[in-house]
Amino acid sequence: MSSWINKKVPVKRYFKPGPEVTNNSSHTSSSSSMVALSNQHIIIDLINKYGFVFSKESYDTITPCAMGIGDILFKLLHIQSAIIKAPLYFNVYYYTITDYYPDPLNMLEFKLQMLKDILDHHDTLCINDVIFYYNSMNYRMYDTQFFYDKLPTFRLNTSIEFNTVNSDEKYIVFHTKCRLSHKTDNYDEVKRELLGFFKSAISNYTIYLVGEQQMPVTYETTIIGTTTIYNELILLKNNNKVIDLTIPNIYNNLSYSKYKEDIALFKNAMYNIHIGLGGQFCTTLVFGNSVIQYCPDDILNNIDISNSNIPKTQYTRFNKIDKFFEFLNHTIFTEYVPSLVSNNDKNIVHSDNYITYISGGKLGDFIFQLGVIHANYIKTGKKGILYISDIGDKFLKGVETAYNDTRDFVKAQDYIHAYHIYNGESYEINLSSWRDIVFTNNINWYELFYKSYHITFGVMPWITHIPIDESLHDIILIAHSIHRENKVVNMNTLLNSYEQTKMRFICFNEKEYISFSSRYNISMPSIICNNLMDLLVSINSCKLFIGNFSAPFTCAIALHKKCIGITPTDHKHELDIRLFRNMTGYWPHVTTISHILSPPPHL
DSSP states (O other): OHHHHTSOOOOOOOOOOOSOOOOOOSOOOSSOBOOOOOSSOHHHHHHHHTTOEEOSBOOTTOOOBOOSHHHHHHHHHHHHTTSSOSOEEEEGGGGGSSSSOSSHHHHHHHHHHHHHHHHHTBSSOOGGGEEEEOOSSSTTOOBOOOOGGGOSOSOOOBOOOOOOOOOOSOEEEEEEEEEOOTTTOOHHHHHHHHHHHHTTOOOSSEEEEESBSSOOOOHHHHHTOOEEOHHHHGGGGGTSOEEEOOBSOGGGSOOHHHHHHHHHHHHHOSEEEEEEOSHHHHHHHHHSSOEEEEOOTTSTTOOOGGGSOOOTTTEEEESSHHHHHHHHHHHTSSOOOOOSBOOOSSOOOOOSSEEEEEEOOOHHHHHHHHHHHHHHHHHHOOEEEEEEOSSSSOOTTOHHHHHHHHHHHHHTSTTEEEEEEOSSOOOSEETTGGGGSOOOTTOOHHHHHHHHHSOOOSSSOSOOOOOOOGGGTTOEEEEOOTTSOOSSSOHHHHHTTSOGGGEEEEESSHHHHHHHHHHHTOOOOEEEOSSHHHHHHHHHHSSEEEEESSHHHHHHHHTTOOEEEEOOOSGGGHHHHHHTTTOTTTOTTEEEESSOOSSOOOO
């Protein structure tokens, strides 16, 4: 802590001690009387202007909420989700000095406007859920504890209206703020890598740059090293259509109306892309669309998506910059290059609007192969025309049954234009052609599909628009196919690690439930699915899925549901085992086990 004290920044005080201020507060505290504020009452006037409570108490025993935009938004989310209780306490001493903000009053008014707009339009929260007070003694202490794993959503239940973006074009938003760890991350090295990547990157999409061009000298920027990557991002102009909406210094020019205009842009973007943490990152997570982030693991208050219920359509984090670049390179900055095109003898019809595919079975492989269409749609904007066939491997119950069982959820996907049973039509990509690859011992699903189709596979959910059954939100689903046995894992030992009353066995065929119950002497309620949509709804709604390698397991992976896969032990399925190796970096929601872990995977 002493090294922090040596790094001083100029302090400009807005207030001198003055007479005690009285205020009608609906909240009381047992702490000592308040510290007197300025004669001008500048800050109190602002607080009263927006209808908030200013308390005369000093709240010596209270740890106030941190004052960053992200801290405020996430604390409101915690109250909304009943993880913490109202009220939130804010110590206005931060706004009497320039340690944190070059223009503290501008920042205070911005946050008052933001809070008032959110609380006035929120389903349950209100103005009285926030208390402002003054205490100069403990201003370095503030509450930055968050429970991301308990948040059911990153969305605030607010009816705020944002302007619409009048554009049909697809676009990406890059944010300039860069806040990493002041302990372990070398900003200069990160910037060099970003510079090398952005100067030659080419995209078919319009790119917006949003944020500040330079950082002011404040406590945060001095101690943490917060900076901007504007000079690196502007190199995207070399090869791309770039719209530069940045301003020289946001901290001296905060405008809430401009902030709401930016949110409208964030909400309609294909991706909002961030390096590290910050208010812009939190804003896009709460109000925006599809957040992609490079952020190492050691940053304070980092969000571990693998331990939360947040869908990866909303948020995907990379903790290694090479994986972050790999994702960008195959979703945003790479032209579409079809690979392993079918060898059928018909003339292939290339469409400017769609890509045609053919897919075979079995059902689990079919589910995975849909991820190729999704990845190509993200990369090119072209939806898929999909034909289902017995090419590659056959569906157990035949093509027609497979089509009828998959039709509803396949057609509901954003990346599907049309879905039919194959009847001799031309197609461009054979989704079963990966089977022709010569497998090596270390190849996994990600590498296999990249080698086969030049796509980034599975880092985001590729089955979406599946309803939720709220009655299953705290349920652990068990599926156990009789076709891929593991004779090493003792299911009794594994399942005893979890709450027994919250378990349900799920299957299509009651014989699997009877076989499972008999073999392991386990009794639990069952869910017998009439069709694949029933299965998808159940898995999408549950807290955890446990199953061996079968179609239900692949559904859980495609939905990015937290799941445990039990690997088969027979040599017949050795390929299945190899393909799941080293997938943790791409699928943090998936754990595969071949034996009982100590301790077993936890919720």
